[in-house]
Amino acid sequence: MLTKTPPSLSDGTRIDDLIHLQTREVQLRVLADPELHRLEMDRIFSQTWLFLGVANEIPNPGDFMVRSMGDDQVIVTRSRDGEVNVLLNVCPHRGMRVCTTEAGNTPVHKCIYHGWAFRPNGDFIGSPVEKEQMHGHILPKSELGLRRARVKVYGTLIFATWNLEGPSFDDFLGDMKFYYDMLFCRSDGGLEALGPPQKFTLHANWKTAGEQSACDGFHTLTLHRWLGDFAKFGDGDLTTSMYGTEVSANGHSMRCPPVAQKFKKLGLEDKSIEEKLELLPPPGVTKEMLPELKRRLSSEQLRLLVESPPQVGGIFPNLMVAFIYVPQPDGTVVGVTSLHAYVPRGPDKVEFTNWFLAERDVSLEMKQKSLQIGIRMLGTSGQIEQDDSDTWPHMSRNARGPQGRLSTMKYQAVCNQPPRPDWPGPGHVYEGFTKDDTQWNWWLKWHELMSATI
Amino acid sequence: MLTKTPPSLSDGTRIDDLIHLQTREVQLRVLADPELHRLEMDRIFSQTWLFLGVANEIPNPGDFMVRSMGDDQVIVTRSRDGEVNVLLNVCPHRGMRVCTTEAGNTPVHKCIYHGWAFRPNGDFIGSPVEKEQMHGHILPKSELGLRRARVKVYGTLIFATWNLEGPSFDDFLGDMKFYYDMLFCRSDGGLEALGPPQKFTLHANWKTAGEQSACDGFHTLTLHRWLGDFAKFGDGDLTTSMYGTEVSANGHSMRCPPVAQKFKKLGLEDKSIEEKLELLPPPGVTKEMLPELKRRLSSEQLRLLVESPPQVGGIFPNLMVAFIYVPQPDGTVVGVTSLHAYVPRGPDKVEFTNWFLAERDVSLEMKQKSLQIGIRMLGTSGQIEQDDSDTWPHMSRNARGPQGRLSTMKYQAVCNQPPRPDWPGPGHVYEGFTKDDTQWNWWLKWHELMSATI
Amino acid sequence: MLTKTPPSLSDGTRIDDLIHLQTREVQLRVLADPELHRLEMDRIFSQTWLFLGVANEIPNPGDFMVRSMGDDQVIVTRSRDGEVNVLLNVCPHRGMRVCTTEAGNTPVHKCIYHGWAFRPNGDFIGSPVEKEQMHGHILPKSELGLRRARVKVYGTLIFATWNLEGPSFDDFLGDMKFYYDMLFCRSDGGLEALGPPQKFTLHANWKTAGEQSACDGFHTLTLHRWLGDFAKFGDGDLTTSMYGTEVSANGHSMRCPPVAQKFKKLGLEDKSIEEKLELLPPPGVTKEMLPELKRRLSSEQLRLLVESPPQVGGIFPNLMVAFIYVPQPDGTVVGVTSLHAYVPRGPDKVEFTNWFLAERDVSLEMKQKSLQIGIRMLGTSGQIEQDDSDTWPHMSRNARGPQGRLSTMKYQAVCNQPPRPDWPGPGHVYEGFTKDDTQWNWWLKWHELMSATI
Amino acid sequence: METVQQSAPVAAPQVEPRAPFRPHRLPVGSDAYNRVAEFLYEEALLLDDLRLAEWTEGLAEDLVYTAPLRQTRHFSEQHLTVIRSVKHFDETYDSIMGRVGRLTKTNSAWAEDPPSRTRRLVTNILVDATDNPNEFDATSYVLLTRNRFEESEMMVLSLVRYDRIRLVDGRLKLAKREIIVDQSVLGMPNLAIFL
Amino acid sequence: METVQQSAPVAAPQVEPRAPFRPHRLPVGSDAYNRVAEFLYEEALLLDDLRLAEWTEGLAEDLVYTAPLRQTRHFSEQHLTVIRSVKHFDETYDSIMGRVGRLTKTNSAWAEDPPSRTRRLVTNILVDATDNPNEFDATSYVLLTRNRFEESEMMVLSLVRYDRIRLVDGRLKLAKREIIVDQSVLGMPNLAIFL
Amino acid sequence: METVQQSAPVAAPQVEPRAPFRPHRLPVGSDAYNRVAEFLYEEALLLDDLRLAEWTEGLAEDLVYTAPLRQTRHFSEQHLTVIRSVKHFDETYDSIMGRVGRLTKTNSAWAEDPPSRTRRLVTNILVDATDNPNEFDATSYVLLTRNRFEESEMMVLSLVRYDRIRLVDGRLKLAKREIIVDQSVLGMPNLAIFL
Numbered sequence A, B, C: 001m002l003t004k005t006p007p008s009l010s011d012g013t014r015i016d017d018l019i020h021l022q023t024r025e026v027q028l029r030v031l032a033d034p035e036l037h038r039l040e041m042d043r044i045f046s047q048t049w050l051f052l053g054v055a056n057e058i059p060n061p062g063d064f065m066v067r068s069m070g071d072d073q074v075i076v077t078r079s080r081d082g083e084v085n086v087l088l089n090v091c092p093h094r095g096m097r098v099c100t101t102e103a104g105n106t107p108v109h110k111c112i113y114h115g116w117a118f119r120p121n122g123d124f125i126g127s128p129v130e131k132e133q134m135h136g137h138i139l140p141k142s143e144l145g146l147r148r149a150r151v152k153v154y155g156t157l158i159f160a161t162w163n164l165e166g167p168s169f170d171d172f173l174g175d176m177k178f179y180y181d182m183l184f185c186r187s188d189g190g191l192e193a194l195g196p197p198q199k200f201t202l203h204a205n206w207k208t209a210g211e212q213s214a215c216d217g218f219h220t221l222t223l224h225r226w227l228g229d230f231a232k233f234g235d236g237d238l239t240t241s242m243y244g245t246e247v248s249a250n251g252h253s254m255r256c257p258p259v260a261q262k263f264k265k266l267g268l269e270d271k272s273i274e275e276k277l278e279l280l281p282p283p284g285v286t287k288e289m290l291p292e293l294k295r296r297l298s299s300e301q302l303r304l305l306v307e308s309p310p311q312v313g314g315i316f317p318n319l320m321v322a323f324i325y326v327p328q329p330d331g332t333v334v335g336v337t338s339l340h341a342y343v344p345r346g347p348d349k350v351e352f353t354n355w356f357l358a359e360r361d362v363s364l365e366m367k368q369k370s371l372q373i374g375i376r377m378l379g380t381s382g383q384i385e386q387d388d389s390d391t392w393p394h395m396s397r398n399a400r401g402p403q404g405r406l407s408t409m410k411y412q413a414v415c416n417q418p419p420r421p422d423w424p425g426p427g428h429v430y431e432g433f434t435k436d437d438t439q440w441n442w443w444l445k446w447h448e449l450m451s452a453t454i
Numbered sequence D, E, F: 001m002e003t004v005q006q007s008a009p010v011a012a013p014q015v016e017p018r019a020p021f022r023p024h025r026l027p028v029g030s031d032a033y034n035r036v037a038e039f040l041y042e043e044a045l046l047l048d049d050l051r052l053a054e055w056t057e058g059l060a061e062d063l064v065y066t067a068p069l070r071q072t073r074h075f076s077e078q079h080l081t082v083i084r085s086v087k088h089f090d091e092t093y094d095s096i097m098g099r100v101g102r103l104t105k106t107n108s109a110w111a112e113d114p115p116s117r118t119r120r121l122v123t124n125i126l127v128d129a130t131d132n133p134n135e136f137d138a139t140s141y142v143l144l145t146r147n148r149f150e151e152s153e154m155m156v157l158s159l160v161r162y163d164r165i166r167l168v169d170g171r172l173k174l175a176k177r178e179i180i181v182d183q184s185v186l187g188m189p190n191l192a193i194f195l
């Protein structure tokens, strides 16, 4: 059964003992504790909205793909009515996995164990030998369907939650919606997945990746130092790119570095939004799409999009949003959007699931370019992220030591600047050099959910 | 120490919270909970009778084989007096494994660590350098022997239990003895193992296999659908073979499908028992052995043996009994008996141990035929059971999810027919199409033992 | 948090239920219990002195090597002042491993994640982009250094403990110092490591190796029986070498077998200490070094060194000291000293870390000879110890069974002889045939620490 | 009792003759050797690509295909470690065709549907001539890797195969195979694949 | 939509032509076969010894180097198990040179610094002639073992490589490589190494 | 201090000369190559079949048989990753004979009694000529699988061997072997077996 009150661990430790609100510290132990993992499954992954994939991965009725919500496996389907459904991949009869493949198309999901059959919307159709009514009469057929999660397709992104009565997806995003809309709702076609996600596993706790996704810009200077050696990434000094604005709310956050410095030569400073848009359309967007942007975004959003677009960050608990653009020899700029779901696989293991996205309505050639850049920089063999995925396991390992577990993760770099007066966006706004506030907010959200009375 | 009262798990869950007696449901969580596993080891595998092997596997004095009782390893020996002994394979000195091989013959079991020596009956002989009395004087030699389990050789089947004062083996079988005697005690020679068992491990909880062994006939229709493609198995429509009688007691059960339908051509219907025996001796039995059968079995048992022989089922907790017969091109029928012990190896792993048996007193050629059929249909590479062993791990995996664990296994197909008035056998008798009653009885036994006050 | 009072396990078992003081038995369960392991990490490996390596492994300032204290990883460094430092290999910023290599030389340890930098003594230097003060202002720099353990270099052996206020190293050794000094402090140069240690892992609980290291001489007769086949090891009858003196204190112990019997031909009996020293210098020591020995050791120590030198034993909790000497065809005797740290890697795994040592001031040729003998007899491929490392996993495995865990390890061979009246050394002294007392003392120390109120 | 002959020794002819330096060893690199190696590599590719029907074309109709059990015994009893009473496989050409039929035609051979991703890495090939100029004895090591569903760890099984390979109408066919697996308790849920 | 072509079939030319007994198979033991084998063994040694610059000398400048994703599908859908939209690797000569530059010159390619201890065990080599007398198609199996830090378990990944190897000035160079890994969810933290 | 030479470099002659394209490489498929390969395959079979006495017949009496330790070091310090002060093995012909004697004659070599089920999969063989026409340098990769008791997981260790192989009276013998294992912390309880 779920703990109904703020839980404590079998050794008497309370959640509040693990996170020090005054000094902004979190005990390393949280990265390797099986009991905490169990609680996270109940209090976070069974409660919040989780990202599962992109609408165009299952374009046609009957299409399905198998994804994960924490340690649970779900089937994401498109039903005849065109709706997206998210169903627990657990047969209501005896618990067998209903879909044994990763993807496909079928009008009927039939469990291979005893043949119970379900529609793509989860409805129970029946069991073999109809007249024998092998599903019995104790429960009505309406209660024998696949467990359905609550679904929201945001732009083209599929989210779901087990919390049927909980906050709406918009409330979940809160003040951050203003920023995410700039990425995911700016065009009519929206973003599409360029294929199924890459998947690989690390021996690390999911939170090592999760907390970093809350705008840990600082690690770039050292862990990704090599980027500095490539002139094409900024001017070679990564430090300058550490300045900008960070926004945060509800544990979500995004870094919005100013574009100008990156493209001095274009001399954008004294141009109008209109002109800037024409001169340098947001990478990944074509001039043809600009009217759509203007129609769909507010002038404030448009301005930020050209001046300080949301570039990298995360949606609590386990989604990373990365938008990178790489100036090409030919002067053009190729951008790629990547989403990572850090799916827990027990306390010491996480599955890195990595989607590459592009605007649906750009040319195939542009998509291919984006994809190639993405594959070379992010995910499995990505030259940037291969360093992250080799780092996180060390943190989890250290968290298993009797002294190591008592050590803390510190978030004591506090932003000491006021927000830019002209900043038009909502949420907590942190100005200047990247600091720890957004990551600390991530932990505050974790603390809120973990110690809530449910 | 053992929990002495109905136990509850560290999160406060009670056994009664996991099994819903009214709606005949069991929470999937029971398939993946380490605490429950620990309790099962103490309350089931340390308490009930367990199958370990066949007498002819250790024909001679000094012969031994190493087997398992739950997570404990035991040495099954034949001592000079011809008796079968079951000894904990743990040295009383410092806990080293005494037998490090799987089988062999020796008059003395000498621990390789410090040389303590034991007889095949477990008696402590002594330790090296007699005069130094390295076993000390605190305990008498009589208390330094290998821990002995209580043994019962039933027919030729070796069972043992740690519950020295508990129910006799006959009480353990209860009403089911009537049926098992028909298989295991019908002939003078009895069944013999055709060799050592096949062994292989699955990443599944032992109960996924255990509950199925309690006469889950229904899964055959779908999981083993391919059998229908082979005319030789019945008439191609597996549904018909789902009808018959199921009997159950103390958590044990057997399916007893009518033979007639399988062999219409023989026109058995209007024949007498005698005639039927002659026309179609129980597969695996030769005409020569019929007198033995008549001597050893009651007329009721004889009748069932020819009309509705016990064919497949299980002995609680983890023994599956499968008797399959395959009509041959030449009109003869080859039968093979197979026993599976589903040995727990922790909560997420089970060792599938598979014996093939035949009547001792049939021809070598007949044994070889039986064995070949068995190997091709059951066990490691068995075309029937390879589908089962690939299915069970999915159930355990699903049981680890925060939502999956809350899902239930349902046993709501309730037999609604009265027993055949002419059914001569004892126990709960379920008539007609296979239903879930016998499997539910299996869980009731599990519930009884798990919530008992010990 | 640490348990503050004598702890009990979640099933209600108390430490005192696991060890039976009257009958000198320990329940096998202690070899496989995850909860006990957690407690051992806090109550033993976070409290006592632990061996980490040898001074000459890091001869120069900036040299470092990564070692383990229980499940914690530490960096052993030599700082500019020549001091040896032991630092938790956990970054105070976010818990990343600071040293990712096993050894090297560097004036600055820079964490690859965000670039925090530390001196070889652990002092925090700073984080990148100085002016942004990314370490914040909540904690002073003095509190942002690497966690420092308390260090003692004993002879040339590096020990450390997390118990900053606890007993001194000398108090830790107690009466056993008298004996260890004879091995580790007898010469000016002291012992040096002949290279980095061999490392390999076994699936066994660390205590299977730990309790044996407390002078389990008896197992040699059986587990190492093959040694008897090699005349060069004594007279072929290993039993005689089981006689001698065993000394013990604080859980530490050493076996001190008389040399005489081993070298009858030399007719040492009636010689003086002086003469004996000349005739047969302690193996591994050259005649040239004798003056040093005489200067550094008391006459009692000198006498024991030639008559009954400490040969094999252990320092609680997890250090084995083995000193073997092998008479060569040419009549000389080659000796090698080996130290094993049995580093826990969870309840079911231990890392066998094996150093070979020799007196610094002997010839290179002699060192090479020693090393070769050592490699062939001890450690990874050692013909003696390969049998031990294959034995211990069986004990841990047996400890996982529901009956096996209730079985006990027995230490009931009690020494019944008075100490030799002429024995000059302190501590508990056990005379005659090897018995279980020293191992029992090891468990008493374990019991003391595990049930202490901390 | 024959059927419980746990003590059935490793039949001499099945191992001894494979001793090194025996007269009939065909040199590594000889034509016959190379053809046998090619046959074994192509066989592995067909099995790993699930081209089972094509694979059966390389089987002789008098095929004997077996996989004994293994048992852990003392050093002095190594002849007892290969059990040939009960086996993991005991197949003929017909039974193999039956298995292939189930896998490829029934659409319900769930143990391998979805199929495992397998790789049969064949090494240490040694070839011997036999009394029959058209038949060769081949010893080959195999490391089988097998991965199913989303498993992040690969199942691994090593084994040695003792084959009799026959030249028929210019094409090699497998006439006999004995598979000695290196585990006494198999670490996989079944052997629904061919070795 | 092309980019979501999960149903992009395993392009026929990439597998079918490798069928056994096809006309262009170059016999095991033939000169070309032996040279290709030697090339692959030496390549493995260079990669395992971290001699990456030397390794690049064996790459053609029009190199196409890719590693598709794998997806678990039903037996009847095996043509859908190799995904060529998103990949694990999608490289050219220039991008490989960039990767090698990062690994060998930046001193901060942490994913492989300290480097893994790797071993690329190459087996089951089959070679086919192509329309171009100077180019060969090579199929090879690889068992990759990878060990980092103090890990006591080795990471293991099996795969098959379909290479195009070209003879240039008497020296072989890799012109094309497609790597089919045997996992749908990789069991390692990254592919910071070459396959 | 020599004995703590953690910085003892991988002795140049032991690796460099094995560089690809060096003058003395004997082509894959050449007679010498094939004989060396056969020798290595037969050696593996003898070891896996526990025919240790026969195996020793293939050892030269001046044999030097070693297995250095490995240490995890930065990319820039790869020459420090092979430790040749302390080793896992440091053997001569006599010491090997002693080990074989213990394993085969004492009936109490428990570490391998009951014996492991092992398989030495030998791949990536490269052979070089030496100054001595009767001696060859052979590089070979080995994947060792090892399984004991009822373990359901196989122990796996990969390694490379640098051998010196000598032709004596028409028969090849092992004169020198250096074994470089791919782990810094071995994942097995001992090396009671030969590599």
Ligand code: FES
Pocket (backbone or CB within 6 Å): A091, A092, A093, A094, A095, A096, A111, A112, A113, A114, A115, A116
């Ligand atoms: S478990 Fe799905 S039908 Fe029975």
Ligand code: FES
Pocket (backbone or CB within 6 Å): B091, B092, B093, B094, B095, B096, B111, B112, B113, B114, B115, B116
């Ligand atoms: S443990 Fe068996 S004799 Fe000591």
Ligand code: FES
Pocket (backbone or CB within 6 Å): C091, C092, C093, C094, C095, C096, C111, C112, C113, C114, C115, C116
């Ligand atoms: S974790 Fe070390 S600098 Fe951030």
Ligand SMILES: [Fe+3]
Pocket (backbone or CB within 6 Å): A219, A223, A224, A384, A385, A388
């Ligand atoms: Fe990063």
Ligand SMILES: [Fe+3]
Pocket (backbone or CB within 6 Å): B219, B223, B224, B384, B385, B388
């Ligand atoms: Fe079944």
Ligand SMILES: [Fe+3]
Pocket (backbone or CB within 6 Å): C219, C223, C224, C384, C385, C388
């Ligand atoms: Fe020992």
